[in-house]
Amino acid sequence: MEQAWQPQPQGVITEDYQCNLALLQKAARARESEDVQIHEFLLLGHPAALIYIDGMVNSEQLQQFLLEPALHAPALPENTDLAEHLMQAVLPLGSVSQVFHLSPLLTRIFSGDAALICDTMNGALAADLKGFVRRIPGKPVNETVVVGPHEGFNESLRDNVVLIRRLMRTPALISEAMTVGNKIPARICLLYLDGIARQENVEEIRRRIRGCNVDYVSSLGMLEQLIEDKPWSLLPQAASTERPDRAVSFLSEGQIIILMENAPRALALPMGFLHLYHAPDDTNMRWQYGTFLRLLRMAGMLIALLLPALFVALSMFHPEGMSLSLLTSVLETQARVPLSLFSSMLLVLLIFSLINEAGVRVPGAMGGSLSIVSGLILGQAAVEADLFSPLVIIIVAVSGLGSYAVPSFSLTLSLRLAQLLLVLASGIGGYLGLTLGLFFLLIRAAGLTSLRSPYFAPNAPKRPSNPDGVVRLPVWRQRLRGGIANPFHMNRTLGRMRAWEKNEEEP
Amino acid sequence: MNHSSPLETATPVHSMDALLQYRKDAFAREQGILSAVSILGQSVIGAALYLYGHVSTPGYLSILLTVPWALLIAALSLYLIRHAKDGAVLEAAGKTPGKIFSLMLFPVFFLDAQLAAYAISAILSDALPRFSPLITMLAVALIMAAAMGGENEYALPRLAGMLRWPLLIALFYCGLTALPHGSPGYLFPLLGRGTLSIFQGALWMGGCTAGACCPLLIPSPSPSLSPFQKKGRMLYRPLLGALLAAALYALISACLLPAYSLARPENLGFRLLLFTKISGSSLAWSLLVFAQLFLLLLTLAAGIMRCAHLLTGIAEKRKPSPLLTGALLLLLVPAAALKTLPVQDALIRLAPFRGAAVMLVLIPLCILTWIRERRKQA
Numbered sequence: 001m002e003q004a005w006q007p008q009p010q011g012v013i014t015e016d017y018q019c020n021l022a023l024l025q026k027a028a029r030a031r032e033s034e035d036v037q038i039h040e041f042l043l044l045g046h047p048a049a050l051i052y053i054d055g056m057v058n059s060e061q062l063q064q065f066l067l068e069p070a071l072h073a074p075a076l077p078e079n080t081d082l083a084e085h086l087m088q089a090v091l092p093l094g095s096v097s098q099v100f101h102l103s104p105l106l107t108r109i110f111s112g113d114a115a116l117i118c119d120t121m122n123g124a125l126a127a128d129l130k131g132f133v134r135r136i137p138g139k140p141v142n143e144t145v146v147v148g149p150h151e152g153f154n155e156s157l158r159d160n161v162v163l164i165r166r167l168m169r170t171p172a173l174i175s176e177a178m179t180v181g182n183k184i185p186a187r188i189c190l191l192y193l194d195g196i197a198r199q200e201n202v203e204e205i206r207r208r209i210r211g212c213n214v215d216y217v218s219s220l221g222m223l224e225q226l227i228e229d230k231p232w233s234l235l236p237q238a239a240s241t242e243r244p245d246r247a248v249s250f251l252s253e254g255q256i257i258i259l260m261e262n263a264p265r266a267l268a269l270p271m272g273f274l275h276l277y278h279a280p281d282d283t284n285m286r287w288q289y290g291t292f293l294r295l296l297r298m299a300g301m302l303i304a305l306l307l308p309a310l311f312v313a314l315s316m317f318h319p320e321g322m323s324l325s326l327l328t329s330v331l332e333t334q335a336r337v338p339l340s341l342f343s344s345m346l347l348v349l350l351i352f353s354l355i356n357e358a359g360v361r362v363p364g365a366m367g368g369s370l371s372i373v374s375g376l377i378l379g380q381a382a383v384e385a386d387l388f389s390p391l392v393i394i395i396v397a398v399s400g401l402g403s404y405a406v407p408s409f410s411l412t413l414s415l416r417l418a419q420l421l422l423v424l425a426s427g428i429g430g431y432l433g434l435t436l437g438l439f440f441l442l443i444r445a446a447g448l449t450s451l452r453s454p455y456f457a458p459n460a461p462k463r464p465s466n467p468d469g470v471v472r473l474p475v476w477r478q479r480l481r482g483g484i485a486n487p488f489h490m491n492r493t494l495g496r497m498r499a500w501e502k503n504e505e506e507p
Numbered sequence: 508m509n510h511s512s513p514l515e516t517a518t519p520v521h522s523m524d525a526l527l528q529y530r531k532d533a534f535a536r537e538q539g540i541l542s543a544v545s546i547l548g549q550s551v552i553g554a555a556l557y558l559y560g561h562v563s564t565p566g567y568l569s570i571l572l573t574v575p576w577a578l579l580i581a582a583l584s585l586y587l588i589r590h591a592k593d594g595a596v597l598e599a600a601g602k603t604p605g606k607i608f609s610l611m612l613f614p615v616f617f618l619d620a621q622l623a624a625y626a627i628s629a630i631l632s633d634a635l636p637r638f639s640p641l642i643t644m645l646a647v648a649l650i651m652a653a654a655m656g657g658e659n660e661y662a663l664p665r666l667a668g669m670l671r672w673p674l675l676i677a678l679f680y681c682g683l684t685a686l687p688h689g690s691p692g693y694l695f696p697l698l699g700r701g702t703l704s705i706f707q708g709a710l711w712m713g714g715c716t717a718g719a720c721c722p723l724l725i726p727s728p729s730p731s732l733s734p735f736q737k738k739g740r741m742l743y744r745p746l747l748g749a750l751l752a753a754a755l756y757a758l759i760s761a762c763l764l765p766a767y768s769l770a771r772p773e774n775l776g777f778r779l780l781l782f783t784k785i786s787g788s789s790l791a792w793s794l795l796v797f798a799q800l801f802l803l804l805l806t807l808a809a810g811i812m813r814c815a816h817l818l819t820g821i822a823e824k825r826k827p828s829p830l831l832t833g834a835l836l837l838l839l840v841p842a843a844a845l846k847t848l849p850v851q852d853a854l855i856r857l858a859p860f861r862g863a864a865v866m867l868v869l870i871p872l873c874i875l876t877w878i879r880e881r882r883k884q885a
Contacts, residue, residue, distance in 0.1 A: 314793070317635065321792045429643070431793070432631055435800040436647060440654040443808075446669065447662030460665040462533040464526065490526065 011102035017047050017119035024051055024117065027102055028109060043070050044082075048118035056112035058131025065093050066114060066127055082121040095128035107185060135264075137163060140242035142409060145281035152242045157187055157261040163244040164191060164259075164266075168251060172196070178206070180223060183215035188223070191247075191257040196487050198254065201451055205256055205269060220263035227269075229449045234417055234441070236410035237450040239271035246280045254487025270451035272458075272484040274469055276408040277301070282472055290472040298470060300405030304415045307399045308345055309422035309434050311391075315341050317430025333389040342427035344388050348396045349420060351378075356400075450484075458483045464490060535741040537664035541809050543745035544667045544674070545719035546577070548806030549619060550753030551799070552626045553715040555778035557855055558757060562708035563699035567757035569708030574750050576713040576862070580720040581742050583869040590876045604875070608868045609817045615718040615861045616817065617835070620810030622715075622854060624648075624843035626779060627803045632846060633776025634796065641844040647804075648836040655808060655836075656829030663808050670801060675752060677798035682759040684791040685782040689763035714859030719809070720746060721865060775851070811835050 009027045013020050021038070028051065030036045039050040050067065073090045076082060083098050099105045099115075100123040109115050112130035137159060140152030153160045161175050172194045179185035188209065192202055208227040217223050220240075228237040239255075241247055242265045247257050250268035258267040268275070277297060282290040314321050315330050322330070334341055355374040362370050382388045399419065406412045418441055425437030448455035458465030463483035467473035476497035481487040496502060550570055558566030624644065631643050655663065698705065763785050777784070779799055783792045814835050815827035842850055 310793070318793075318796070321789050321796070323789050429638070429646070430635055431796050432635060432643065432647075432800065435797060435804065436650050439801065439804050440650055442669075443654045443659070443662045443666050446665040447657070447659035454661070454665070456665060456669065460668045461530070461537055461661070462668075464529060486526075 009102060013100055013102060013105065013117065013122075013124045015120050015122050017049075017117065020117045020124070021049055023102060024049075024105075024115075027106055039067075041067075041071065043116075043118050044073055044076055046082075046119040046121075048116065048121075050114055050116055051109055052114040052129075053110060053112065056110075056132045057114050057129045061129045061131060062114055066091060066116065066129065070116070082118060083123060083125060086116075086118075086121075086125060091125075091127065093127050093129075096125055098123045099126050100124075107179075111187070134159065143242045143246070143280055143407070145243075145279070145284070147284040148281045149243070149245050151244060153244060153247075153259075153264045153266060155262050155264050157189055157259055160244075160259045160264075160266070161189055161191070164247055164251070164257070167244055167248045168193075173251065178209055180209050180212050180226075181214055181216045186217045187261040189259040191251060191259065193251050193254070196252070196254045196481070196489055197256055198486050198488055201254075201270065201485065202256055204451060205258070217260075220258070220260045220265060220267055223258070223260060224267055229451065233444065233448055234414045235273070235445060235448060235455070236276070236408070236414070237269075237271065237448065237455070239268040239275040240265050240408075240410065241268065241280070242266075243280055249283070250275075253482040254485035255482075256485075270449075270453040270485055272450065272453065272482075273445075273456055276411040277406070277470075278468075279407040283475065287472050287474045294471055297405050297407070300402035301411075301415065302402070304399045304402035304406070305419055305422065306434075306438075307402070308349060308395055308419060309426040309437075311395050312342055312345050312423055313426035313430045313434050316427065330389075330391060333391055336386045337389050338386075339388070341389070341392065342423075344392045345396070345423055346420070346427070348388055348392050349423065352396050352400055353416060453484045453486065532741065534664075536745075537661075537668050539741045539745040540671055541664040541667040541805075542719050542721075542742075543749035544671060544802065545619065545806050545809045546716045546746065546749040547674075547753050547756075548623060548802045548809075549715045549719055550712065550750070551756060551779070551802065552622050552806075553712050553858070554753070554757045554760060555626070555775055555781075556622070556851070557711050557715075557858070558708050559760070559778055561700075561711075562704050564694050564761040565697065565699040565705050566708060566761065567754040568705050569712050570750060570754040570757055572705070572709035573713045573716060574747065576709075577716055577720045577746055577750060578743065580717060580865060580869065581746055583873050584721040585742060586873055587869070587876060590880060601875075604872075606821045608872060609821050611864055611868050612718075613814055613817050615864050616810045616813040617838075618810075618854075618857060618861055619718045620807050620814065620835075621839055621842055622858065623803050623807035623810060624839040625846070625850070625854060626775065627800065627807065628843040628846060629775035630779050630796075630799060630803070631776075633774070633780060640846060641840070644840045644844045645837075648840050649833075651804070651808060651811075652829070652833035652836045655812065655832050660812075660826060663805070663812055667805055667809070670805070674798050674802055677794040678752075678756065678802075679759075681782045681791040681795040681798070682756065684788045685763055685785045686759060688785045689759075691762060693763070693765050694758075694761055710862075711855075711859045714862035716750070717862040717865040718813075721869070775846075807839075811839075 011023050011027070013023075021040075025031070025038065028036045028038075030038050030051075035054040035056075037050075037052050037054050039052075041048055041050070048070070050062075052062065069090050069092060070086070073086070076085050087096050087098070099108065105115055105124050105126060108126045112128075112132055113126045114129050116125040116127070134156045135154045137151055137154045139150045143152070144150075151163065153163060165173060165175070170193075174190075174192055174194050176190040176192075178188050178190060180188055190202070190205060190209075205227070209223075212223070212226045214226065217226070224236075224238050224240075225231055230237065238258075239250065241250070244266075247266045247268065250266075251257060255268045255270065258269070277294070279293070279297070282294065285293075315334070319327050330341075337344060339347065355370070358374070359367065359370055379393055383390045383393060403412050403415050403419075406415065421441070422434055422437045425433035427433070429436065446456060446460060454461055454463075457463040459469060464480055465483050466478035466480050468478055468482075479492050479494075479497065480490055481492055483490075554566050554570075558569055562569050624647075627647060628640050628644050631638070632640055635643065760781055763781060780795065783795050811832060812827075815832050818831060819825070819827040842854075
């Protein structure tokens with residue numbers, strides 16, 4: 001039988017220096033890995049060693065706060081434990097702790113901490129001296145807003161927690177450290193608002209994360225797929241955001257945030273369909289503007305989902321459903337094209353998806369050239385060469401515009417896949433195919449849950465809610481927290497939000 | 508704090524108990540809406556299958572006459588719900604009688620589904636004449652089985668809840684766009700073929716909508732949602748709304764065509780898509796086909812879901828298996844695909860008996876429950 005891979009050997013750090021050194025050298029692969037540094041020196045007359053990863057620790061801090069104080073350490077008082085003496089009287093560091101087992105020590109070393117072992121000292125001391133390169137929090141790339149802050153998460157877990165805590169300065173904000181992956185653990189952080197987030201939800205997320213039986217979780221996206229309710233569904237079941245302000249808004253609704261090392265975004269659970277449909281700056285705007293934009297987005301979504309399939313069904317199966325002028329135009333343009341309308345539509349939709357994918361992958365400087373080649377030259381040439389009907393290109397372009405109006409990238413992709421499915425269905429069975437395809441997608445979506453909360457709440461099923469759904473009404477009417485997370489305290493406020501109005505006197 | 512304005516926060520919820528009650532209400536409301544959608548679907552089928560041919564223009568009066576009958580069924584259902592333990596309404600009289608009652612209700616819901624499947628097949632033959640009805644119905648059954656399978660017991664009522672307004676708006680938009688092409692003169696003579704035919708129509712429609720009037724007899728999929736909401740409005744409101752909408756639909760139909768053109772018995776597809784033949788609007792045409800198909804698919808799914816729940820209850824299991832749903836859907840295919848007059852006649856003859864079957868379950872169950880209550884009090 002194949003042996004399970006054990007990247008982190010098990011063992012105990014004892015008082016025997018030579019034994020510990022040999023164990024660490026072997027376990028950390030110091031001979032094979034050039035960046036694993038072991039620096040031996042004398043500490044209070046005893047042989048000692050510092051073990052760290054070059055480049056992951058801050059060398060100046062290592063020198064200043066660990067090596068120099070250790071070399072000039074005052075003598076050890078009688079009846080005093082060496083480790084305690086070092087922690088209390090020698091090392092001017094707040095984050096030093098004693099570690100007795102090899103596995104956690106290795107995890108800390110490879111996370112950027114420095115480890116100190118010394119002869120006669122029981123266990124090792126691990127000091128947080130992380131100093132690896134990280135990106136300064138910048139503008140969120142995929143969630144730009146017109147009105148609102150322009151600050152996004154970066155790849156450092158600690159920075160991301162700080163970004164959230166800076167916006168939500170309360171001890172009720174709990175940040176709980178966890179790891180996922182049973183061979184190479186990855187650090188994650190669970191954030192929730194104590195007293196608002198439902199403990200059953202927090203416990204359920206903990207249970208799912210602990211239950212991930214996988215060697216290594218490389219990204220937040222992978223974790224999302226491991227913990228979501230229905231992994232076969234087309235729709236995402238966790239809201240993703242690059243913006244700390246949006247993460248804070250999720251927290252205040254009673255949702256739970258998951259952050260992960262090396263992930264410049266946060267996941268919020270549970271979530272509903274409306275979270276994919278709402279844009280971050282909706283709340284920042286006056287309610288009339290927000291409502292108008294939401295209605296535009298809804299129209300965009302419907303156009304993206306249905307327009308190509310409707311066009312195929314009408315043109316191929318039910319011409320009686322078209323006006324005479326449109327039907328004439330369809331037939332005239334289609335007569336010059338060698339492909340059937342169904343094949344043309346599928347092909348143009350695939351080319352459109354290809355352009356999108358190429359647009360994402362192409363280096364920034366070439367983006368302009370790509371849009372000129374794909375949009376102008378290719379489209380124009382295809383129509384002039386009678387390869388595709390101009391109507392098909394117009395329909396695909398309009399549906400593409402509709403999908404770009406959707407704020408969530410996951411939802412855009414879901415819409416694009418559903419759009420292809422519906423075009424296929426309507427190409428096979430006209431309106432029947434389209435209706436059946438839509439029925440299938442809708443009933444699967446209606447049964448969807450996120451952390452066991454219904455996906456289409458507060459509309460289906462009905463849940464306590466604010467007037468903040470498909471349309472958005474004034475912020476001062478929104479006295480409740482979102483019902484989907486089933487928050488512990490439902491009310492944001494008990495009374496008028498514009499309380500000053502009540503006491504206002506006539507001038 | 509009372510938030511009565513629609514512009515204000517929708518729900519005053521201050522405690523966990525209130526929240527739980529809210530969920531129970533929402534569940535009951537969803538079941539009521541699914542029931543209403545089924546009633547509307549059955550009424551639309553009934554109007555095209557029976558009322559147009561046998562009652563003629565005053566079909567809407569027949570539908571209105573079913574209102575007291577539907578309310579009686581709903582009242583009896585509500586009585587049972589109020590005295591049921593953990594939502595197991597059919598077991599209120601004991602385990603074995605409960606199973607017998609379930610078996611008696613099964614053909615009612617199966618016939619509901621069969622009628623819906625037959626109507627879908629008729630529309631398909633009219634709209635897609637080049638496809639074999641057997642193949643199309645098989646495809647419908649398989650796709651519906653895939654859609655309804657899995658742990659999806661809440662999905663159908665939720666979908667009905669989401670689609671109720673778009674469906675109603677689409678149907679009446681089509682009716683209104685077709686109305687200028689009709690004439691109020693077509694309504695005359697007002698009593699059509701006479702009062703007897705109107706009452707016969709009411710009896711037929713009463714049977715047709717009977718099954719859909721008692722949705723809460725089906726056990727809740729989650730014990731936390733039982734016992735159901737005890738207020739009757741969750742049941743009565745959607746039921747009345749559906750019957751009034753169905754009557755309005757029949758009235759608009761009657762205004763659109765002269766009585767003699769409604770008498771053609773064989774072409775159900777034509778009569779189901781009646782508005783589209785008259786309305787000049789291409790948007791109305793598309794909307795109506797979509798709305799009809801969605802309404803019929805929901806009606807079919809509701810019938811099958813209830814059949815599956817009844818059989819699951821008899822087998823003392825909690826959730827219907829996807830295989831059972833699939834098998835029930837496939838059972839509908841042969842009769843739906845055979846659009847012959849004998850099949851249509853058989854469906855027309857069987858449909859009114861559903862009312863009797865529902866009453867045969869409800870009345871003894873209510874009596875048994877009442878006796879049990881009296882004994883308990885004594």
